[in-house]
């Protein structure tokens with residue numbers, strides 16, 4: 001048995017021929033049908049994760065709303081699936097809002113975030129009556145209050161507070177520390193609450209924080225919860241502020257490699273909900289509605305990147321490079337965050353891992369290495385290499401570097417494959433240009 005199979009989507013198996021099968025579809029057939037590089041998403045995994053967050057938090061804390069962070073991956077098919085699962089959507093741009101609206105996603109379930117929302121974006125979001133604005137700073141608050149006044153619609157808002165908690169994650173994805181560009185620093189929270197409460201054009205319903213992404217321990221959440229609830233209690237005492245909604249952001253970690261140790265969703269749910277109940281009891285605060293915003297933990301495991309091996313090169317080291325037909329243009333994470341991945345040969349799942357290789361991308365950067373020094377069965381040109389846990393922050397961060405074509409996305413379920421984004425063409429590369 002190939003131990004790496006457990007990193008793949010829930011509906012993954014190895015067939016008699018030793019091929020990787022996902023959602024009932026043979027990945028070698030998919031690579032032939034759609035070409036490579038190819039991103040496949042297993043629908044069952046996404047639905048399972050949505051339901052697990054809902055159930056695990058909801059059974060402990062009934063007034064829980066799960067809001068998916070669209071930055072992890074969003075397109076029309078994903079928005080439609082979220083709508084079916086009755087999950088909210090966190091958007092950070094007019095573009096994400098447009099995708100959601102085009103897919104018929106209910107606007108009252110949208111949370112509009114962003115540390116620099118443009119006037120145009122605010123205007124559109126106000127006109128769509130989005131569910132919540134998450135306000136990120138004094139300028140954001142001032143712009144929103146005056147634009148809301150002009151629009152005549154009173155939006156429900158949350159204030160994003162930066163708790164000053166340093167989470168143990170890569171510095172690029174830590175957002176809760178004192179120097180973060182996001183949110184109101186805790187020392188400004190009082191000013192923000194009093195200004196928002198005094199503004200008749202907005203309705204302050206609660207507070208938000210997000211400590212960062214890929215968090216594998218519960219303490220940053222618990223410490224932030226305590227700090228922000230203490231601040232809320234003080235605001236209640238001073239200004240009569242009622243915390244109706246408490247949004248604790250996303251960031252729940254996922255395992256990318258066999259070595260990664262990440263708590264179960266049930267563990268996060270147990271510790272977080274009991275932490276909120278205990279602290280509210282101690283501070284004599286009514287229990288607020290709880291909102292969680294997982295992105296990565298809903299979609300990461302559902303996604304698999306399929307590449308074709310090309311040139312193989314032995315260099316001093318000794319080091320064997322296997323170059324593939326994708327790389328940093330479709331998955332920037334290894335170059336950006338030094339992220340680690342596993343890989344398999346999709347057609348040789350039962351063969352022994354005997355050869356150490358480094359999987360290199362095809363782009364013109366030495367840093368374009370997808371997986372360093374991994375043991376695989378002997379690789380031959382044209383073998384299909386599958387990298388698991390590619391559902392989050394790969395496609396949304398993809399680029400056309402070296403004028404490459406963005407990969408197609410195929411949704412898999414019950415043995416059916418459905419193209420939800422076609423491969424770009426050369427014509428797409430020049431579509432926006434003029435001579």
Ligand SMILES: Cc1ncc(COP(=O)(O)O)c(C=O)c1O
Pocket residue numbers: 069071072090113175210212213214249250251252293294295296297
């Ligand atoms: C405000 C907010 N909520 C939720 C998320 C989702 O984080 P993750 O995908 O790690 O769950 C992010 C990610 O940056 C965020 O900034």
